[in-house]
Amino acid sequence: MRRSGFSAIVLAIGAAFALYSVKHDTRLVEMRVQAQERRLDKIQSDIAVLQAERAWLARPERIDRLARSMGLRPITESQYSGIENPNDDLISELLRGTDPAVR
Amino acid sequence: MTDAPHTAAWAPPELHNGRRVVVLVAITLALAVISLQLLHLATLQKIEPRVALTEPITRTFLRPDIVDRNGRLLATDVAAPSLFANPALVIDLDETVERLAVALPGLDEADLRRTLVDRNRRFVWIKRGLAPVDAQRVHDEGLPGLGFRHEPKRVYPNGLLGGHVLGSVNVDNRGQAGIERHIDESIGIESVSGASPSRQGPVRLSLDLGVQQAVTDELAATMERHRAKAATGLVMDALTGEIAAAVSLPGVDPNRPATALDATRVDRLHAGVFELGSIFKAMTIAQAVDERIATLDTTIDVTKAIEIGRYKIRDHHPSPGPLTVRDIFLHSSNVGAGRLALSAGAARQKSFLAKLGLTEAMRTEAGPIAPPMLPKHWGEIETVTIGYGHGLALAPIQFAAAAATLINGGTRVAPTFLRTVGDPSPGERLITAEASAAQREIWRLNVAAPQGTGKRAEVPGLRVGGKTGTAEIPGVGGYQAKAVIASFVAALPMEAPRWIILVSVFEPQGTAETKNAITAAHNAAPTTARIVARIAPILGVLPRRLEARAEARQAAGQH
Numbered sequence: 001m002r003r004s005g006f007s008a009i010v011l012a013i014g015a016a017f018a019l020y021s022v023k024h025d026t027r028l029v030e031m032r033v034q035a036q037e038r039r040l041d042k043i044q045s046d047i048a049v050l051q052a053e054r055a056w057l058a059r060p061e062r063i064d065r066l067a068r069s070m071g072l073r074p075i076t077e078s079q080y081s082g083i084e085n086p087n088d089d090l091i092s093e094l095l096r097g098t099d100p101a102v103r
Numbered sequence: 104m105t106d107a108p109h110t111a112a113w114a115p116p117e118l119h120n121g122r123r124v125v126v127l128v129a130i131t132l133a134l135a136v137i138s139l140q141l142l143h144l145a146t147l148q149k150i151e152p153r154v155a156l157t158e159p160i161t162r163t164f165l166r167p168d169i170v171d172r173n174g175r176l177l178a179t180d181v182a183a184p185s186l187f188a189n190p191a192l193v194i195d196l197d198e199t200v201e202r203l204a205v206a207l208p209g210l211d212e213a214d215l216r217r218t219l220v221d222r223n224r225r226f227v228w229i230k231r232g233l234a235p236v237d238a239q240r241v242h243d244e245g246l247p248g249l250g251f252r253h254e255p256k257r258v259y260p261n262g263l264l265g266g267h268v269l270g271s272v273n274v275d276n277r278g279q280a281g282i283e284r285h286i287d288e289s290i291g292i293e294s295v296s297g298a299s300p301s302r303q304g305p306v307r308l309s310l311d312l313g314v315q316q317a318v319t320d321e322l323a324a325t326m327e328r329h330r331a332k333a334a335t336g337l338v339m340d341a342l343t344g345e346i347a348a349a350v351s352l353p354g355v356d357p358n359r360p361a362t363a364l365d366a367t368r369v370d371r372l373h374a375g376v377f378e379l380g381s382i383f384k385a386m387t388i389a390q391a392v393d394e395r396i397a398t399l400d401t402t403i404d405v406t407k408a409i410e411i412g413r414y415k416i417r418d419h420h421p422s423p424g425p426l427t428v429r430d431i432f433l434h435s436s437n438v439g440a441g442r443l444a445l446s447a448g449a450a451r452q453k454s455f456l457a458k459l460g461l462t463e464a465m466r467t468e469a470g471p472i473a474p475p476m477l478p479k480h481w482g483e484i485e486t487v488t489i490g491y492g493h494g495l496a497l498a499p500i501q502f503a504a505a506a507a508t509l510i511n512g513g514t515r516v517a518p519t520f521l522r523t524v525g526d527p528s529p530g531e532r533l534i535t536a537e538a539s540a541a542q543r544e545i546w547r548l549n550v551a552a553p554q555g556t557g558k559r560a561e562v563p564g565l566r567v568g569g570k571t572g573t574a575e576i577p578g579v580g581g582y583q584a585k586a587v588i589a590s591f592v593a594a595l596p597m598e599a600p601r602w603i604i605l606v607s608v609f610e611p612q613g614t615a616e617t618k619n620a621i622t623a624a625h626n627a628a629p630t631t632a633r634i635v636a637r638i639a640p641i642l643g644v645l646p647r648r649l650e651a652r653a654e655a656r657q658a659a660g661q662h
Contacts (some may be wrong), residue, residue, distance in 0.1 A: 055260035060316030077564035
């Protein structure tokens with residue numbers, strides 16, 4: 001009986017330690033989760049800012065101006081061509097052009 | 104000591120021993136319960152006693168992003184620092200006010216002093232939605248009692264583009280006008296205390312940023328060329344009512360909501376009602392054909408003016424002989440349209456316009472459309488003037504929806520700024536298919552024929568059709584001959600219209616090129632042509648030559 005009482009006390013103390021360490025670990029993990037969540041929020045908010053900046057840089061009014069300064073114009077009727085029935089005049093005209101992407 | 108008492112103590116009667124076991128078991132059980140409970144509390148239960156001091160003070164709202172029909176960003180939330188103060192912790196009031204005023208120019212010093220002097224308060228906003236650079240400057244001052252919170256701030260990367268449609272939000276990020284308000288009312292926003300990004304999916308509009316830009320650009324050029332006060336342009340799907348572009352210049356920048364308060368910047372498509380003039384003759388002729396009062400070949404005597412009471416209605420350039428209904432449209436004869444309207448009569452005219460939704464208030468997701476202004480007394484003279492577009496004032500967007508019905512085969516069109524999901528079902532039939540076909544014929548003829556008023560709207564290869572309208576603006580003591588609203592309503596491509604376009608130029612001036620003419624044929628029609636040339640490739644409308652080839656290929660494939 002005395003032995004069982006003693007072992008119960010040892011068990012209780014052991015359990016208390018185990019409990020404490022589990023709790024400690026839990027807290028650590030929780031803190032890590034919170035830190036991750038904060039980082040996630042930060043990254044998501046950075047993404048939002050970058051998307052807004054990208055949209056600002058790609059706003060049509062700016063692209064329009066830049067494209068025109070490069071000599072580009074809205075497409076005209078004569079510039080259309082079917083793929084299987086190409087407009088030979090247009091292609092030879094493009095080939096004579098200076099655009100390296102076409103040559 | 105003998106063994107006897109010891110043994111006696113350790114050899115209790117059976118009864119004693121049983122009692123002890125019971126007690127021991129009870130204690131063990133109690134301890135086990137306590138341990139389990141502890142374990143439960145420590146690991147399983149999520150008790151997070153986080154400090155939430157500022158929670159009840161600052162509440163803002165997270166909004167879903169707004170994107171155009173192709174997913175390009177029109178509005179989003181970004182986290183912006185907001186400056187607050189705890190007056191109880193401010194040590195030197197004068198220094199704080201002085202240095203803040205330097206760091207943040209435009210801050211009202213007297214007002215700031217008043218808020219900071221009250222030491223009973225624990226939290227006051229100083230300025231919300233700061234630019235990062237300003238926040239850094241305040242931070243560098245190192246003033247005690249000040250702090251930052253990150254709050255969502257709405258930004259509109261495209262500035263003026265689509266500003267009227269998008270509307271605006273207030274400092275708490277709640278929608279005040281336009282689509283933003285619609286989001287608050289119908290889609291929902293999240294209430295938050297921080298600035299974590301919204302987890303809602305984006306709201307997809309029917310607007311096309313490229314089309315919106317092309318229309319804005321061309322209208323701005325037209326305003327400059329003709330020194331006009333304002334201009335509007337609308338591009339709408341003729342079947343579903345989806346609006347690809349809605350422009351009203353001068354525009355507003357949703358990043359600066361105060362610009363919307365300027366009366367000259369009102370959204371004329373939505374919030375203004377105007378007599379639109381001769382483009383309304385399309386309605387009159389549609390009614391005549393729809394109700395079998397006339398066909399396009401019926402001839403009508405337009406040589407004599409219409410006289411009703413003291414009013415006399417005549418054409419500016421009277422035709423020497425009678426005109427067919429088709430020619431009335433091409434010559435834009437007021438007398439002809441008036442006679443057609445008279446033969447229908449006031450009651451039938453009113454019910455026809457009501458059927459097309461031109462007499463009732465309408466709304467879109469961007470807000471209510473200004474209700475039409477109907478004549479107080481709808482008698483004979485009103486019937487005649489409405490027949491050619493005067494005496495009934497309505498918002499351009501409402502007219503465009505009715506005009507779409509005229510050319511799309513005759514079904515109802517409800518304008519919308521939201522992208523339709525799935526296949527749209529055709530609307531309810533309002534006019535006969537024959538009447539709609541007749542409209543398509545005369546609209547196209549008016550642009551293709553050399554005598555048509557809309558010939559300057561022609562774009563090679565693209566089958567544009569449409570009608571001009573030059574309406575004098577009512578002023579003090581009658582209509583002003585020199586102040587007009589010049590409009591052009593067009594459809595594209597004319598044989599099976601996908602898009603309806605309505606361009607209006609407000610108070611254009613004559614130029615040397617137009618020989619001082621201010622009629623729609625010289626400003627709204629050519630502007631429409633320029634717009635069509637730019638938006639047709641974006642909207643996927645192919646020139647005739649290519650489409651014929653595609654059809655031939657299809658036919659060859661079938662055999």
